[in-house]
Ligand SMILES: Nc1nc2c(ncn2[C@@H]2O[C@H](COP(=O)(O)OP(=O)(O)OP(=O)(O)O)[C@@H](O)[C@H]2O)c(=O)[nH]1
């Protein structure tokens with residue numbers, strides 16, 4: 001089945017929740033590295049990619065649409081352009097694999113959805129994208145389930161550690177160091193002095209070599 005992936009991406013001043021540990025230039029490079037991991041998985045799954053970007057951006061393996069309106073408006077504009085099944089996949093889930101994506105698109109339902117932790121939505125696959133409306137932010141998983149019901153869609157909810165792990169905060173970085181073998185995002189963190197560390201309560205987290213910090 002032919003389908004198309006829409007990847008929202010903010011290349012300028014992204015990932016502000018990581019400002020405690022990465023400066024703006026580093027956050028831009030890290031967001032780009034995560035995007036490369038997502039694009040690689042999307043392409044390996046047999047899908048073409050369009051980046052929905054807030055600012056001008058170039059990528060050799062993806063189409064780019066620059067849309068300056070808020071995220072939901074931009075996605076809903078794009079959904080209206082689709083004549084084939086579509087995947088909306090966030091650019092900050094670098095652990096995703098091609099096999100994971102194939103699991104979503106093989107669904108027998110009208111839609112499959114991967115929740116993010118904390119109520120969000122990480123991936124939506126839609127057989128009829130023009131009927132749907134995106135509503136990210138807040139408890140968007142519940143909102144998307146409600147919108148699917150309003151559309152009369154049958155839905156498969158996919159339970160996946162890799163796809164549910166979006167990288168928003170410092171505590172999330174450890175997942176890339178542990179599970180991100182071969183990923184550009186892990187390479188970026190390791191080259192920037194990050195390593196796995198235990199805190200005083202024995203919890204696993206990350207530390208950064210102070211010599212690598214450019215804050
Ligand atoms: N096109 C578009 N993409 C966005 C926008 N806001 C976020 N994104 C992308 O959507 C995905 C998930 O977004 P967030 O987790 O909120 O990322 P973020 O806004 O860079 O991070 P924070 O500043 O920490 O909230 C990432 O791939 C972002 O690059 C937006 O306004 N427009």
Ligand SMILES: C[C@H](OP(=O)(O)O)C(=O)O
Nearest residue numbers: 116120121136137138140
């Ligand atoms: C934009 C997106 O919204 P959420 O998944 O929290 O609804 C996110 O921050 O990943």
